Amino acid sequence: MAVAAHINPDGDAVGSVLGVAEVLSGAGKNVIVVPPKNVSAKYGFLSGWGLFLKPWESKKSVDLLICLDAGEADRLPKGARELLHAGTPTVNIDHHVSNDGFGTASWINATAPSTTYMVYALFKEGGYEITAAAAEALYVGLMTDTGGFSYTNATAEAFAMAAELVGMGVKPFEVAKNLFGGSELSHYHLSGAILGTMARAGGGDIVYMYANREMLEATGTDPADTEGIIDVTKRVAGMRVGVFFRETEDGDVRVSFRSGDSINVRLLAESLGGGGHNEAAGCKINGPLDGAIRSVLARCEEWLAEEG
Ligand SMILES: [Mn+2]
DSSP states (O other), rough: OOHHHHHHHHHHHHHHHHHHHHHHHHHOOOEEEESSSSSOGGGTSSTHHHHHHHHOOSSSOSSEEEEESSSSGGSSHHHHHHHHHOOOOOEEEEEEOOOOOOOOOEEEEETSSOHHHHHHHHHHTTOOOHHHHHHHHHHHHHHHTTTTTSTTTOHHHHHHHHHHHHHTOOOHHHHHHHHHHHHOOOHHHHHHHHTTTTTEEEGGGGEEEOOOHHHHHOOOOOGGGGTGGGGGGGTTTOOOOEEEEEEEEESSSEEEEEESSSSOHHHHHHHTTTOOOSSSSEEEEEOOHHHHHHHHHHHHHHHHHHHH
C-alpha cells in the first residue's frame, strides 16, 4: 500500500500519513509513503519520519493508494499522481469541502476538524491498535489544523479526541516544544523580513505580507520556513482577510488566505483557481510577485465589497 498527502504538507498531512502508515504497518500491511515536496523538518521528531525521506522510485505493483488530506488530485506528489493515473485502486479520505471525490472510493467529511480526526474514527471503528507513536502523529494533525485548538473547528469532538490521544501517551507539552521550539535563528530572521512587509489594503480590512526569493536566499531558509506565518495576520486589529504571498522557485506565486471574521476565504480562493477551507485557503497564480500582489489585492477588495 502507498500512502500520500498533499505537497507542501502541513501538520495534518504529515500526521495523517504517518498515523496511517504506523497503524497499518502494525496490522501487518506493507506500507510505503509517497514523499511530498517541501516537507518541513520540524516534524522530524515524529516516529516514522524516516518514511518521508526514502527516495521514491516508480512503483508498478502497489495494490492500494491511500490519499489523505488532499483536496484535489493535482495537489498529490508526482509519485501518487502516477499511481492514480495508472488505475491503482485509490481511497480518498479528506475534510476539504472542495474535494471532488477522486479515486475509487472516497470519504469526504467537511465538518471534521482534521483528516487525522477522520482516520482516528476509522481506526477506532475497525478495532485497530493505535500505538503511542500513531497517537502522536494523529494529535499533530488535530492540533495544527485547529490552530492549537483556537479555530471554530475546535469542537467538543476535537477536544474529546485530544483527551483520548493524551490518554494513549501523547504529551502536548512535548509536541508543542518540538513543533514551535526547534527553529534556527535563520527561521526568525526570515520571519522578521516577512513581517517587515506587513501592510493594509482595502481601507484596512485586508492585511497582507510577502516573501520573495531574495529573502529566502539571504537568510538561508527554505519555503517550509514560511509555513504558519500567515496566521500572524489574524492577530492584527481590525483585519478581515489576511493574505500571504510567496514567490516560488519557478517565479510563480503561492497565495495563502485567512479569514478574520465571516468572510469565506475558500470561495475567494476558488475564484482565483484555488481552494481550501472556509477560514484558511490558498491558490497559486502566475508571477511576477508585484503584479500578483496587485491583482490579488484588487480581487480581495472586490470580494469584500460584494460580501459587505
Ligand atoms: Mn487538513
